[in-house]
Amino acid sequence: xxxxxxxxxxxxxxESESRRxxxxxxxxxxxxxxxxxxAGLRVIHNGRIGxxxxxxxxxxxxxxxxxxxxxKYGQEARFEFPASSRPAPVKxxxxxxxxxxIEEGVRRTEDAIGKVLAAEPRAQxxxxxxxxxxxxxxxxxxxxxxxxxxxxxSCGASALLVRDGSLLWTGDHxxxxxxxxxxxxxxxxxxxxxxxxxxEIVPESGAYxxxxxxxxxASLLVTFEQGVNGxxxxxxxxxxxxxxxxxxxxxxxxxxxxxxxxxxxxxCPIDDEGLPIRRNVLLENGVLKQYLFDLQTAGMLGEQPxxxxxxxFQSQPAPGNTNLVIEPGDMPYEKMIEGMRRxxxxxxxxxxxxxxxxxxxxSVNVALGYLVENGEIxxxxxxxxxxxxxFEAFNNIAGVGERSILKGSLMVPHMxxxxxxVASDR
Amino acid sequence: MQDKxxxxxxxxRADYAEIRLEExxxxxxxxxxxxxxDIGTRTGAGGCVRALVKGGWGFVSFNDPxxxxxxxxxxxEQAAMVGRTESKLADIPVVTDSAVxxxxxxxxxxxxxxxxRLAASYNKIILAAPNIQTSTVSFRDYHIRExxxxxxxxxxxxxxxxxxxxxxxxxxxxxNVQRAFESVGDLRGFQIARGLDATxxxxxRRAVDLLKAAPVQGGKYTVxxxxxxxxxxxxxxxxxxxxxDFLYENPDMLKLMTLGKRFAAxxxxxxxxxxxANEAGSYKYDSEGTRGSATYLxxxxxxxxxxxxxxxxxxxxxxxxxxxxxxSYNYQPIVRMSNTYLEPRDKxxxxxxxxxxxGIYAVGALGGMTEMEMFTFSAGEAYAIRGGELKEKLRDxxxxxxxxxxxxxxxxxxxxxxxxxxxxxxxxxxxxxVSTGGPHIxxxxxxxxxx
Numbered sequence: 001x002x003x004x005x006x007x008x009x010x011x012x013x014x015e016s017e018s019r020r021x022x023x024x025x026x027x028x029x030x031x032x033x034x035x036x037x038x039a040g041l042r043v044i045h046n047g048r049i050g051x052x053x054x055x056x057x058x059x060x061x062x063x064x065x066x067x068x069x070x071x072k073y074g075q076e077a078r079f080e081f082p083a084s085s086r087p088a089p090v091k092x093x094x095x096x097x098x099x100x101x102i103e104e105g106v107r108r109t110e111d112a113i114g115k116v117l118a119a120e121p122r123a124q125x126x127x128x129x130x131x132x133x134x135x136x137x138x139x140x141x142x143x144x145x146x147x148x149x150x151x152x153x154s155c156g157a158s159a160l161l162v163r164d165g166s167l168l169w170t171g172d173h174x175x176x177x178x179x180x181x182x183x184x185x186x187x188x189x190x191x192x193x194x195x196x197x198x199x200e201i202v203p204e205s206g207a208y209x210x211x212x213x214x215x216x217x218a219s220l221l222v223t224f225e226q227g228v229n230g231x232x233x234x235x236x237x238x239x240x241x242x243x244x245x246x247x248x249x250x251x252x253x254x255x256x257x258x259x260x261x262x263x264x265x266x267x268c269p270i271d272d273e274g275l276p277i278r279r280n281v282l283l284e285n286g287v288l289k290q291y292l293f294d295l296q297t298a299g300m301l302g303e304q305p306x307x308x309x310x311x312x313f314q315s316q317p318a319p320g321n322t323n324l325v326i327e328p329g330d331m332p333y334e335k336m337i338e339g340m341r342r343x344x345x346x347x348x349x350x351x352x353x354x355x356x357x358x359x360x361x362x363s364v365n366v367a368l369g370y371l372v373e374n375g376e377i378x379x380x381x382x383x384x385x386x387x388x389x390x391f392e393a394f395n396n397i398a399g400v401g402e403r404s405i406l407k408g409s410l411m412v413p414h415m416x417x418x419x420x421x422v423a424s425d426r
Numbered sequence: 427m428q429d430k431x432x433x434x435x436x437x438x439r440a441d442y443a444e445i446r447l448e449e450x451x452x453x454x455x456x457x458x459x460x461x462x463x464d465i466g467t468r469t470g471a472g473g474c475v476r477a478l479v480k481g482g483w484g485f486v487s488f489n490d491p492x493x494x495x496x497x498x499x500x501x502x503e504q505a506a507m508v509g510r511t512e513s514k515l516a517d518i519p520v521v522t523d524s525a526v527x528x529x530x531x532x533x534x535x536x537x538x539x540x541x542x543r544l545a546a547s548y549n550k551i552i553l554a555a556p557n558i559q560t561s562t563v564s565f566r567d568y569h570i571r572e573x574x575x576x577x578x579x580x581x582x583x584x585x586x587x588x589x590x591x592x593x594x595x596x597x598x599x600x601x602n603v604q605r606a607f608e609s610v611g612d613l614r615g616f617q618i619a620r621g622l623d624a625t626x627x628x629x630x631r632r633a634v635d636l637l638k639a640a641p642v643q644g645g646k647y648t649v650x651x652x653x654x655x656x657x658x659x660x661x662x663x664x665x666x667x668x669x670x671d672f673l674y675e676n677p678d679m680l681k682l683m684t685l686g687k688r689f690a691a692x693x694x695x696x697x698x699x700x701x702x703a704n705e706a707g708s709y710k711y712d713s714e715g716t717r718g719s720a721t722y723l724x725x726x727x728x729x730x731x732x733x734x735x736x737x738x739x740x741x742x743x744x745x746x747x748x749x750x751x752x753x754s755y756n757y758q759p760i761v762r763m764s765n766t767y768l769e770p771r772d773k774x775x776x777x778x779x780x781x782x783x784x785g786i787y788a789v790g791a792l793g794g795m796t797e798m799e800m801f802t803f804s805a806g807e808a809y810a811i812r813g814g815e816l817k818e819k820l821r822d823x824x825x826x827x828x829x830x831x832x833x834x835x836x837x838x839x840x841x842x843x844x845x846x847x848x849x850x851x852x853x854x855x856x857x858x859x860v861s862t863g864g865p866h867i868x869x870x871x872x873x874x875x876x877x
Contacts, residue, residue: 013680024671024675025676027510028482028507028508028509029482029483029508030482030483030484030485031482031483031484031504031507031508032484032485032486032487032504032758033485033486033487033500033504034486034488034756035486035487035488035489035490036489036756037489037490038470038489040850050466051464052466052467052468052469053464053468053469053470054468054469055469055470055471055472055489056470056471056489057467062469063469064471066466066467067466069538070465070466070467071469072538072539073462073465073539073542074462074465075461075462075463086585098728103507106507122678124675124676150488162676162678162679167797167799167800169797186691205644205645209595220459223605223780231458235458235459235559235560235561235596236559236560236598237560237596237598237603238531239601239603242647257784278720302615310611314468314470315464316464317464343705350795350797350800350802351793351802351803351804351824353793354606354794354802354803354804354824355791355792355804355822355824356603356604356821356822358603359601359602359603359604360606361822363804363822363824363874363875364802365797365800365802367797367800367824375618383800383828383873385644385802385824385826385873386875387822387875388645388826403433412679421644422637422643423525423667423873423874423875424873425873426647
C-alpha cells in the first residue's frame with residue numbers, strides 16, 4: 001500500500017511471544033505471558049525520509065498517512081533500500097526453547113534457591129526465567145523480503161542479605177538464543193559471594209590496582225560503544241572522531257562487534273535494514289579500525305555500510321552493537337589475584353553511564369567488590385567509589401585475562417588495571 | 427467493548443481478575459544537531475489481563491484484543507500454577523468513573539508544521555552558541571486512553587495527555603566534551619513547549635562553562651543541592667526504599683523501615699502525592715483502580731508511611747495508597763512513586779550558602795541510582811563554596827552515601843519548593859512519568875567521588 005503513495009518504502013514487522021516466571025522472596029510470584037505484534041513503516045518520498053509505527057494492523061491506511069506526513073519534514077535520504085539480502089549463516093533459533101517446560105524451569109529454580117537458603121537461611125532470593133520465540137520480517141519496495149525466526153532463553157538469580165542495616169545484593173544472570181543449564185552455577189556464585197563478603201572493610205581513599213570481573217566490564221564499555229557509533233561520529237561528538245588508524249588503548253586490546261557467534265544473545269543473520277550481519281573489528285591491538293553505521297549515517301559520511309542498523313519496530317534504525325568481544329590475553333585470573341599485594345577485585349558496579357561517558361569519565365559505586373591483600377581476598381570493600389577515565393585506564397593495563405567469557409551479548413575476559421582511584425569515607 | 431470486557435471477566439476462575447485496555451497516540455519531533463531525525467505520529471493499542479489465585483499472579487498482555495476470554499483463561503491458569511496461600515488485597519471502594527485530564531492546549535490540535543518550527547527555533551539557539559558541537563531538542567506528547575475493569579465491579583476510564591520537552595547541548599574543545607541537559611514536562615498541555623528560548627540559551631551556556639570547569643577532588647564535603655538535585659536525591663535515595671513491594675516479604679527491610687523510627691533530621695518531611703494538579707506524576711486512579719492519595723513518607727524526621735499496591739497494603743496491614751502503576755498495557759502494575767518531594771522550610775538560598783566554609787554547591791542531576799542502602803547520583807554542574815561564597819565551577823561531581831546517614835545530615839532546608847519532571851526506571855518499566863521536588867537543601871559529610 002505504501003508503495004503506491006511513496007517513492008519507496010520499507011516495512012519492519014515483528015511478532016513474538018514470551019513466557020516468564022518470576023520469583024520474589026524465595027518463592028514463585030508471577031507467571032506472565034506477553035504477546036507482541038507491531039510494524040514500523042519507513043518511506044522515502046520526494047527524497048525525504050518519513051516514519052511511523054503501530055500495533056493496530058487493522059488500519060494500514062493510517063500508518064501510511066502518518067509516515068507520509070512525517071516525510072514532509074524528514075531528513076534528506078542519503079541511501080536507497082537494499083534490493084536483496086544474503087543472511088549470515090548464524091544460528092539464532094533453538095527448538096529446545098519452544099519445548100522447554102516452564103514447570104521444569106520452576107522446579108530447577110526452586111532447587112537452586114533451596115541450595116542458597118541451606119547455606120544462608122537469611123537470604124531473600126529472587127529469580128527470573130524467560131523463554132521467548134519470535135519472528136522478524138523486513139520487506140521493501142526494492143524487492144527485499146527477508147524473514148527469520150529466533151528464540152531467546154534468559155535465566156537469572158539474586159539474593160539480598162541484610163546484616164545490621166548493611167545490604168549485600170548479589171546475583172548472576174545469563175541469556176542466549178539456546179536453552180542454558182545455569183541454575184547450579186548461579187546458586188554457587190551467590191553462595192561464594194555471600195561467604196567472601198562476610199567481613200566488611202572500608203578501604204582508604206587512594207590509588208589501587210583493580211581487577212574487573214567480566215560481569216563488571218560492561219560498565220566500562222559504554223564509552224567505546226559510543227565512540228564507534230557512526231551517528232555520534234557524524235555529529236562529531238564521539239570521543240573517537242577523526243581518530244581512524246590511531247592507537248587509542250593498550251596494544252593488548254582487540255575489540256570486535258561480532259553478530260556471527262552462534263546462539264549469542266546479540267547475534268542475528270541480518271541487521272534491521274536487511275543487510276547481512278558480519279564481524280566488525282573495532283580496535284585491533286589498540287588501534288581504531290572502523291566505526292559502525294546504519295544506511296542513512298553511512299550515506300551521510302560517504303562510508304560503506306557495516307550491517308549495524310538496529311531498531312525496534314517503533315523507531316528508525318540507528319547504529320548499534322550485536323555482541324561485543326574483547327579477545328583474551330595471557331594472564332590467568334589466579335595469577336592476577338596472587339600477584340596483588342593490596343588492591344580491589346570488583347564484580348558489580350552502581351551508577352555506570354551517568355558520568356560524562358563521551359569524555360570517557362566514569363564514577364561508580366562499588367556495589368560488590370572485595371579488598372585483596374597479599375594475594376588473598378580479605379573481605380568485602382564497602383562504601384567506596386571508583387573513579388577514572390576509561391581511556392587512561394585502558395592505556396595502563398597490568399594484564400588481560402586468558403579466557404573471554406560469553407555472558408549475554410558481551411564476551412570479555414577479566415581485566416587488570418594497574419591503577420584506579422578509590423574514594424571513601426576514610 | 428464494555429460488554430465484551432464484562433463477559434470475559436465473568437468467565438474468570440480466580441479470586442480476583444482485572445482487564446486493562448489502552449489506546450495511545452504519541453507525537454514526536456526530534457532534532458539531533460542539524461538533523462531532524464524523527465518527526466511524526468505513532469499509534470499503539472493493546473491490553474492485559476491479570477488474575478489472582480491463592481495469592482499467586484498470572485499476567486497476559488496482547489496487542490490483538492479479539493480473544494479476550496482466552497487471555498482471561500490463560501491468566502487464571504498461570505495464576506493457579508503460582509498460588510499457594512491466601513489471596514489478600516486491601517479493600518477499595520467499587521468505582522465507576524471517567525477521568526479526563528483537561529489541558530489548556532491540546533498537542534493533537536497543534537500541527538506538525540508548527541511543532542517542527544518551534545523545535546527548529548530552539549535548536550538554532552543552542553547551535554548558535556560558540557563551542558557547541560551538537561544539540562538535542564525533543565518534543566514528545568502522549569495521548570493515552572485507558573479502560574480498567576475488575577471482577578469487583580469496578581469500571582474506570584482515564585484519559586491522560588502528557589507533554590515533555592528535552593533539551594541538550596554538547597560542547598567540545600579538543601578531547602574535552604561536556605554535556606548539559608534540561609527537561610520540562612507535565613499534564614497541563616502543549617504550552618509547556620513554548621517560551622523556552624531563555625532555557626535553550628542557559629543549557630548551551632552550562633555546557634560551555636563545563637569545558638573550563640575543574641574536575642572535583644574526591645572526598646567528604648558539605649553540599650548545598652539545588653531544587654532539582656534535592657528532588658532527585660529524595661526520589662532515588664529514599665523514595666525507592668518506601669516502595670512496599672521491596673519491603674513486604676523481607677523481614678530485615680521491614681525492620682529497617684519501621685514506622686515511627688527516626689530516619690532523618692527533625693526538619694525533614696517527605697511526601698508522595700499523585701493528587702497535585704497536573705504535575706508530571708499525577709493521576710486520579712492508579713493502574714489497579716485505587717484512588718491516588720498523598721502519603722507522608724517521613725514526617726518531622728520520623729518514618730510515617732509506605733507506598734502500596736493493594737497486595738502490599740493488605741500484607742502489611744496498612745491502607746491502600748494508590749501507588750500501583752504500570753507504564754503501559756504491556757506490563758503489570760508495581761509499586762511506583764508519583765510526585766515525590768521534600769517539604770520546604772524557611773531558609774533562603776543565601777543563608778544556606780553563607781553557612782558553608784568549604785563545600786560544594788551542586789546543581790541539577792544527570793541521573794541517579796539506588797541499591798537501597800546506598801545511592802549515587804551525578805550533579806549536572808557544580809561550584810566550589812569557600813568562606814560562605816560561590817567560587818569556581820567544578821565538574822564530574824558524583825555524590826554517594828548511605829541514605830539514613832545522609833538524611834540525618836541535612837542541616838538546612840530552603841523555602842523555594844520546585845517540581846521537575848522525570849522518567850523513573852524500575853523492574854524494566856522505564857521511563858515512567860514522575861515528578862520530583864524540593865527546595866534548596868544543605869547536607870553535611872557527603873562523600874563525593876572524583877580524582
